[in-house]
Amino acid sequence: MIDIIIDNYFIIFEKLGERIEGLYENLITTPTPEAFHEIQKLKQEMIFLRKSIWPLREVTSALERGESSLISDSTGIYFRDVYDHTIQVIDTMETFRDLLSGMVDIYLSSVSNKMNEVMKVLTIIATIFIPLTFITGIYGMNFKYMPELEWRWGYWGVLMAMVVIMSGMIIYFRKKRWL
Helix, strand or coil: HHHHHHHHHHHHHHHHHHHHHHHHHHHHHCHHHHHHHHHHHHHHHHHHHHHHHHHHHHHHHHHHHHHCCCCCCCHHHHHHHHHHHHHHHHHHHHHHHHHHHHHHHHHHHHHHHHHHHHHHHHHHHHHHHHHHHHHHHHHHCCCCCCCCCCCCCCCHHHHHHHHHHHHHHHHHHHCCCCC
């Protein structure tokens, strides 16, 4: 009876292994919040299985040692086999738990990398517009004696300077491969 119970754990872990493998492939290609929730659900299932397997290990260990007078030496071989299967189930469970923990790390790294890419783009845009905002701020002041206000081509000159600065920054960012 104990052997059947333990052998059924192999079937459960085979199905869990297929789910974990599919989830891992999904996580590598497209890390989504749904995948993260599935990982959390699988981790909870592993905790539940762990709570049911560890006591079984203790029982099979006691039976394998033959401490009871009700167990003959000839059945000790079978109990050793059952104990070995229990250890294999526990090893499989621990391997899956490690895989799931690694998958959480992969998900968090992927999300962090995406956020870093977004922050990089926003930083580049802000860096381009800061000098333009500065120039606009200076020429937006209403002083009576600003030198360039009386020039015929002053407006177009400042506008061209702003385009040159923006173009120069974009060229620089492309050479650095930031853009």
